[in-house]
Amino acid sequence: MNCFSLFLFLSTISTFFITSTSTSTISATQNITDAGGKTIVSDDDNFVLGFFSPTNASTNRYLGIWYNKIQIRTVVWVANRETPIPDTSGVFLLDNRGILMIVNRSNSMIWSSNSSIPGSNNRVAELLGTGNLVIRNVNDIDPENYVWQSFDYPGDTFLPNMKFGIDFRKGLEKYLTAWKSVDDPSPGEYTNRFDPDGYPQILLRKGSDLQYNSGPWNGLRFSGMPNLQTNDIYTFRFEYNDDELYYTYELVNSSIVSRMILNPEGRIERFIWIERRLEWSLYVTAQMDNCDRYGLCGVYGICNIAESRACECLRGFEPQSADEWRRTDWSNGCVRKVELNCEGGGDGFVKLSGVKLPDTRKTRFNRTMNLRECEAECLKNCNCTAYANLDVRSGGSGCLLWFDNLVDIRVYSENGQDIYLRMAASELHRDAKAKRRVRIIVIPVLVTVAVILVICLFVFRWRKQKIKGVNSVVREHNFANEKESKDWELPLFNFNTIADATNNFSDEFKLGEGGYGPVYKGRLEEGKEIAVKRHSIKSNQGLDEFQNEVQCIAKLQHRNLVKLLGCCIEEGERMLIYEYMPNKSLNSFIFDEGKRRSLDWSKRYNIIIGIARGLLYLHQDSRLRIIHRDLKASNILLDKEMNPRISDFGLARGLEGNDTKANTKRVMGTYGYMAPEYAIDGIYSTKSDVFSFGVLVLEIVSGKKNRGFRHAGHDLNLLGHAWRLYKNGKHLELIDDTMKGAYVESEVRRAIHIALLCVQKYPEDRPDMPLVVLMLGSEIPLPEPIQPGFYTDRRRPQEAESSSSNYLEWSSSNRLTVSYLQPR
Ligand SMILES: *[C@@H]1O[C@H](CO)[C@@H](O)[C@H](O)[C@H]1NC(C)=O
Ligand SMILES: *[C@@H]1O[C@H](CO)[C@@H](O)[C@H](O)[C@H]1NC(C)=O
Ligand SMILES: *[C@@H]1O[C@H](CO)[C@@H](O)[C@H](O)[C@H]1NC(C)=O
Ligand SMILES: *[C@@H]1O[C@H](CO)[C@@H](O)[C@H](O)[C@H]1NC(C)=O
Numbered sequence: 001m002n003c004f005s006l007f008l009f010l011s012t013i014s015t016f017f018i019t020s021t022s023t024s025t026i027s028a029t030q031n032i033t034d035a036g037g038k039t040i041v042s043d044d045d046n047f048v049l050g051f052f053s054p055t056n057a058s059t060n061r062y063l064g065i066w067y068n069k070i071q072i073r074t075v076v077w078v079a080n081r082e083t084p085i086p087d088t089s090g091v092f093l094l095d096n097r098g099i100l101m102i103v104n105r106s107n108s109m110i111w112s113s114n115s116s117i118p119g120s121n122n123r124v125a126e127l128l129g130t131g132n133l134v135i136r137n138v139n140d141i142d143p144e145n146y147v148w149q150s151f152d153y154p155g156d157t158f159l160p161n162m163k164f165g166i167d168f169r170k171g172l173e174k175y176l177t178a179w180k181s182v183d184d185p186s187p188g189e190y191t192n193r194f195d196p197d198g199y200p201q202i203l204l205r206k207g208s209d210l211q212y213n214s215g216p217w218n219g220l221r222f223s224g225m226p227n228l229q230t231n232d233i234y235t236f237r238f239e240y241n242d243d244e245l246y247y248t249y250e251l252v253n254s255s256i257v258s259r260m261i262l263n264p265e266g267r268i269e270r271f272i273w274i275e276r277r278l279e280w281s282l283y284v285t286a287q288m289d290n291c292d293r294y295g296l297c298g299v300y301g302i303c304n305i306a307e308s309r310a311c312e313c314l315r316g317f318e319p320q321s322a323d324e325w326r327r328t329d330w331s332n333g334c335v336r337k338v339e340l341n342c343e344g345g346g347d348g349f350v351k352l353s354g355v356k357l358p359d360t361r362k363t364r365f366n367r368t369m370n371l372r373e374c375e376a377e378c379l380k381n382c383n384c385t386a387y388a389n390l391d392v393r394s395g396g397s398g399c400l401l402w403f404d405n406l407v408d409i410r411v412y413s414e415n416g417q418d419i420y421l422r423m424a425a426s427e428l429h430r431d432a433k434a435k436r437r438v439r440i441i442v443i444p445v446l447v448t449v450a451v452i453l454v455i456c457l458f459v460f461r462w463r464k465q466k467i468k469g470v471n472s473v474v475r476e477h478n479f480a481n482e483k484e485s486k487d488w489e490l491p492l493f494n495f496n497t498i499a500d501a502t503n504n505f506s507d508e509f510k511l512g513e514g515g516y517g518p519v520y521k522g523r524l525e526e527g528k529e530i531a532v533k534r535h536s537i538k539s540n541q542g543l544d545e546f547q548n549e550v551q552c553i554a555k556l557q558h559r560n561l562v563k564l565l566g567c568c569i570e571e572g573e574r575m576l577i578y579e580y581m582p583n584k585s586l587n588s589f590i591f592d593e594g595k596r597r598s599l600d601w602s603k604r605y606n607i608i609i610g611i612a613r614g615l616l617y618l619h620q621d622s623r624l625r626i627i628h629r630d631l632k633a634s635n636i637l638l639d640k641e642m643n644p645r646i647s648d649f650g651l652a653r654g655l656e657g658n659d660t661k662a663n664t665k666r667v668m669g670t671y672g673y674m675a676p677e678y679a680i681d682g683i684y685s686t687k688s689d690v691f692s693f694g695v696l697v698l699e700i701v702s703g704k705k706n707r708g709f710r711h712a713g714h715d716l717n718l719l720g721h722a723w724r725l726y727k728n729g730k731h732l733e734l735i736d737d738t739m740k741g742a743y744v745e746s747e748v749r750r751a752i753h754i755a756l757l758c759v760q761k762y763p764e765d766r767p768d769m770p771l772v773v774l775m776l777g778s779e780i781p782l783p784e785p786i787q788p789g790f791y792t793d794r795r796r797p798q799e800a801e802s803s804s805s806n807y808l809e810w811s812s813s814n815r816l817t818v819s820y821l822q823p824r
């Protein structure tokens with residue numbers, strides 16, 4: 001036997017060996033049958049291909065790809081979406097022309113890959129580690145030469161390394177189509193795809209109706225996705241040239257699994273697999289709130305979610321129909337107050353900052369022009385309505401010109417962009433004049449105001465007690481307005497019903513005394529148990545909180561938020577009716593010598609995660625972004641199964657925009673839980689809630705109150721104590737004595753570490769809630785925390801604050817109110 005035939009022999013054996021053990025490929029002689037239950041698994045074990053039914057209820061069989069290592073079957077691609085096989089007779093095979101197909105019992109073709117590109121008939125199909133099913137020539141692994149690949153025909157899932165967009169050379173468009181429902185993978189109504197007209201943007205449609213617009217790529221992100229930021233989980237990229245247009249992302253570390261889908265309800269969601277809890281956690285959704293509804297405010301309208309009426313006309317514009325506008329029908333948009341005068345050469349531009357750029361389907365762009373050239377170009381063409389930088393990186397470059405009415409503009413509190421709107425000269429003039437006038441007026445006014453303020457300060461301190469109720473009385477008046485209560489869409493309870501349920505508010509039914517009045521337990525006639533929060537009529541302050549709570553929580557639904565069943569406004573009474581929580585508040589457990597023993601570590605950990613989820617929902621997933629502002633142990637209620645429910649929305653506020661400033665007037669919250677920037681400057685944000693969450697976690701772990709914490713060795717508060725232990729590597733000393741010896745050390749360490757990240761002094765250093773939830777549930781590496789806010793000797797800050805102690809006022813619930821002077 002010569003060398004050559006030995007080599008042949010060996011290579012035949014090895015090929016035989018490989019093909020018989022490897023399960024990632026299927027060649028022309030092989031097939032997989034549904035009845036046989038065989039599957040193909042990618043080489044790295046990440047994905048599997050086989051037949052499946054979407055749910056137990058359905059007997060329809062589909063051929064699809066799903067994650068191999070993830071316990072919940074999560075299908076990422078389906079071949080025969082529209083042609084299910086009613087029984088298990090399906091066979092998946094590669095025919096000898098190199099076409100993948102599914103045939104049924106009678107050998108009729110159910111589905112096939114359109115891969116009849118002539119050429120070598122020596123082809124193989126392989127399931128790659130990326131979840132891509134490809135057909136290639138046996139010896140050619142170059143991705144450029146794939147004969148066919150499933151990544152070119154995505155369903156509802158956008159996987160890492162997939163190119164979402166258009167391949168102009170091959171005339172291939174890769175876009176997402178939602179499933180009809182969770183148990184029907186056939187194409188539903190929603191599609192999400194790049195629109196190559198003008199400068200490209202991704203448009204989400206329901207049928208032909210536009211629902212959402214990503215906005216154009218601005219070098220860093222899509223203009224309408226301010227949340228798309230550099231992160232530890234994935235990197236992303238946008239490419240647009242003559243050959244192709246696409247958006248893609250890659251996982252930073254393949255040990256964290258993430259996918260993006262267009263769900264059957266038309267929402268674009270990114271999930272991350274949390275191995276520890278065996279579930280997909282929602283990381284971010286593209287559509288954040290109402291303002292993301294395409295063109296909500298019509299042409300030349302601008303949406304601001306922080307306003308109670310979201311839509312306004314751009315400056316220099318007025319509603320097309322004032323009547324419709326008043327009725328919150330904004331669809332017809334706005335018109336110019338003064339027509340453009342292009343031929344007269346009198347037009348100019350006004351700058352609008354911090355916004356999402358309008359629909360770019362009727363735009364032209366030039367990558368090299370600067371802003372001045374861009375303006376000149378726009379001025380030259382009478383049809384040009386606006387211009388902006390194409391790329392916002394390094395000071396801005398490129399030019400984007402609009403040639404249509406502007407639609408789908410909204411305000412962002414961060415990561416918004418600048419756009420320059422064409423205006424008639426007279427409108428510009430008006431602005432300039434106004435500015436001059438302002439300058440002449442402003443300075444004297446400021447001086448006067450300052451003087452008045454100083455005077456007020458004295459008067460105010462002196463008369464504080466008497467003035468207290470004025471604002472509330474004014475609001476009470478509004479509140480009595482019937483229409484307003486209808487807006488809440490809440491069931492109204494009859495006073496007598498509630499009186500009956502609580503045995504006429506008898507003391508034995510009293511659960512406790514809240515900040516603004518007593519809380520009673522009740523039982524409705526049908527047996528349902530309720531909790532009734534009765535706002536004391538004497539407490540003027542309570543009025544505000546009552547309204548606020550109703551408005552805030554009426555529309556919220558989450559398993560970690562307490563559920564408001566209705567309210568009662570009768571006979572001068574204001575009551576909120578909640579579902580009853582038999583286990584009362586967290587407070588009554590963790591700080592109670594006896595009861596805290598019943599809270600073992602797994603229960604506590606579960607509570608921490610539940611609170612984090614509830615907060616995440618408030619911050620991100622609910623229709624309005626809500627900041628709770630008074631998160632504390634006594635506001636966490638526990639249901640029968642000891643699941644936490646966040647309650648008491650009396651101080652909660654909607655987020656974004658100017659709102660922050662407007663509410664600096666009255667800082668309210670609870671000492672010991674308030675973030676430094678909030679307690680001191682009245683600045684609140686999602687990050688101030690994160691701070692309170694961090695405090696809460698430390699309290700849950702230690703069973704000690706932050707406020708009133710005592711330690712023999714030093715004078716630090718609980719945060720300082722935890723920080724010091726952490727620094728010395730002695731985290732575990734923090735843990736509640738009653739749990740000693742019975743906890744998962746890694747979880748405790750992680751919880752403390754995350755809590756310390758949450759209570760860092762500067763809000764920008766603290767993680768946001770999506771990240772907190774992710775960190776709690778996964779093994780991703782945690783950054784080092786820096787020293788917490790309020791890490792000081794407990795006595796000193798109080799001394800420092802004593803000069804302003806007149807502003808501090810304690811209510812019966814230990815709730816602190818800091819009132820600042822109102823400039824008016
Ligand atoms: C599938 O393969 C088996 C054996 O490898 C063969 O008997 C059967 O005919 C094949 N089925 C089809 C539909 O090609
Ligand atoms: C579906 O069937 C599997 C296996 O029989 C079972 O474990 C699972 O609980 C079922 N799911 C539902 C929703 O019925
Ligand atoms: C196989 O599919 C064809 C075409 O869809 C259909 O007409 C035929 O009835 C199917 N055969 C069986 C046995 O299901
Ligand atoms: C497959 O190819 C046929 C014929 O070329 C074409 O009519 C059909 O639309 C193609 N299907 C897909 C899904 O591309």
Ligand SMILES: *[C@@H]1O[C@H](CO)[C@@H](O)[C@H](O)[C@H]1NC(C)=O
Binds near residue numbers: 253255779
């Ligand atoms: C990926 O994450 C795992 C687990 O957290 C870690 O062990 C590994 O070092 C990480 N790999 C890289 C390249 O960062």
Ligand SMILES: *[C@@H]1O[C@H](CO)[C@@H](O)[C@H](O)[C@H]1NC(C)=O
Binds near residue numbers: 366367368369373
């Ligand atoms: C972009 O603008 C530059 C400078 O005005 C010009 O030279 C170039 O031709 C323009 N490019 C395109 C594609 O219009």
Ligand SMILES: *[C@@H]1O[C@H](CO)[C@@H](O)[C@H](O)[C@H]1NC(C)=O
Binds near residue numbers: 381382383
């Ligand atoms: C402006 O638009 C009108 C109507 O769409 C068109 O007839 C005209 O040619 C355009 N003018 C320029 C300068 O593009």
